[in-house]
Amino acid sequence: MPALNLNLDALQAARADLVRQRDAQRSATLAWQQAQAALDSLARSGANADALQAQRQQVSALRRTAQSALQATGKQLQGIQNLSQDLLGLLQLPPDNPAPLVEALDAAHPVVLLPVAVQTRYTADASLLMVRIYPDAIHTFGHEPGLSAAETAEGKRYWTERFTTPSDTTSPWLQIARIYTPARAAWIVRSTTPTNFDQLGRRIDDANVVLASPQFDDAAIPQASRDGATVYAAALPDRFVVVGQSRGREVFRVWGQPVADLLPMNPAFDPLTATDEAEADKDPFGGDRAWLVDYPAAVKAGMAINVTANDMRNGATLTDPIDRLVVLGVDWTQTPDSAATLFASLLDNHQHSAGMKLVAQGTPTNNTSSTRSAFAANGADLLADLDPQTTTQRTADGAFELATAGGRLQGLLGLPVEVFNAGTVPGATLRESASAGHMVNALWSATLGYTLR
Structure with a gap:
């Protein structure tokens, strides 16, 4: 039909x-x-x-x-x-x-x-x-994109410390991630990114002594409502x-x-x-x-x-x-493009609220008498992966290649990059599926392929 x-x-x-x-x-x-x-x-x-x-x-x-x-x-x-x-x-x-x-x-x-x-x-x-x-x-959809006054202050403090001591990226991140969950802290840092981020770590005086200071555009920082x-x-x-x-x-x-x-x-x-x-x-x-x-x-x-x-x-x-x-049930009122955009925004929302991660093969997902799952309710399992320095490097390493977990997720579901950036998701650079595929190709002729012939 x-x-x-x-x-x-x-x-x-x-x-x-x-x-x-x-x-x-x-x-x-x-x-x-x-x-x-x-x-x-x-x-x-x-x-x-x-x-x-x-x-x-x-x-x-x-x-x-x-x-x-x-x-x-x-x-x-x-x-x-x-x-x-x-x-x-x-x-x-x-x-x-x-x-x-x-x-x-x-x-x-x-x-x-x-x-x-x-x-x-x-x-x-x-x-x-x-x-x-x-x-x-x-x-x-539980993620609040706007920042409270306290969150804005903490975001600015993070960037001020980064500009003051560019070599220490860990201490400012651990401090803000202790106050908020790592997923929320990552959003705060992202939302308060200085307009002169490209000057991070640069010397700006003739004597090559004074480091650049962060410049913030307060009008561009989203504000949260006071009520839940x-x-x-x-x-x-x-x-x-x-x-x-x-x-x-x-x-x-x-x-x-x-x-x-x-x-x-x-x-x-x-x-x-x-x-x-x-x-x-x-x-x-x-x-x-x-x-x-x-x-x-x-x-x-x-x-x-x-x-x-x-x-x-x-x-x-x-x-x-x-x-x-x-x-x-299904939603027959969505087009493929609108459905992909909606689902991408849903995943993006979770990434900045409860947190989201592409887990490696062999990761325990249940608690047993001898092994605990890799999930932490307070987001501790995402702490290192959501460090802004780590996500920046992960994106630069090519997380959107088809061979990576992030690229496969985005390609399989047709998620638009401008809505859901799979490169910033922890575990996006995993290449286990590609490695498994190469192993199957290498063994095919000598095993099942030989048998079928």
Whole structure:
């Protein structure tokens, strides 16, 4: 059957608008928070009533602007869902069976199936099977690109020490990595890179004595919001489907509701979610976060699916034992290019939050009575690999060659270099696969090749 040729231009345009809207929302939120900080400072300094009133008015106006931007982001997300739903109408498909849309995927490109957590429960009378779905950590965007005032100060301190003593690259790195995780510390160092980095270690006076000092562009250093940012899950399927098997045959297949492009993963303690000051203590699990704790809301959000007696096939009943239950889904609203960009940004996000590493062959991944895994929750296993001096050298050594692990990862998934720089990932220069390939070629004629001939 020929693949469906969907026109996804409107969806791609809407997603581009969403990116711009979220940038505008972050800017508006930051402006409001800075104004609020200025008001707090004025109050502590004992400013006169007129100055305080003027600042309060500015804070109030900026708060309304930030709230409007937050609401506009929500409308943009809903608009993307509506466009996805419209695809069913264009193809005259029933709303509860979008399976033919899977045929819109190009079979020439790989499909990445990311893990999810699945929970199941029957009602007391066994008249309903409830299937709950939670995104795995790989789905989450938890990295805050903006730096706090303390992080900015530490980043500048790092570069000041590097410029003062160019031969000592280890001490400044160990100091900042002790305060923050190595992954976060690496991002701080990267974000505060001096504009005159090329002068690091150079003498700038006639006597060839004085070393160059770091110059920082404060306007270019991203600033973080004072309140905890919302953690979103992304790269989720357009819809999930639950498939049940009993005694080797399929007994039900039920599709869920559409899933949002950005799914909030934490409660809302952001005062912007309140419409006025009196609602600042509103339910942190309200609105689009209700799916986290409320099952009917999860069904509506596409993160839970009900299986009823009417969904059973092949003479099976809901009380029959289910040997295997599979939950999966794909996103047919993404093009190969947009999907690669999204997945690359997801990996890049993890690289600068929890950390990411391409592990060498033979690395223990489980803890046993005699061996511990190479993973460290505090990022200690990434400490040496994320040293800025190390990553700079690793990139210069050609991490994008196809023979390396980083090059293979980037080539296999078609990840754009400008979004995900595999050369900065620890383990990117490993060449074990290439070495194994050379060994197979060397032994082929004398072993299996000889046998086949």
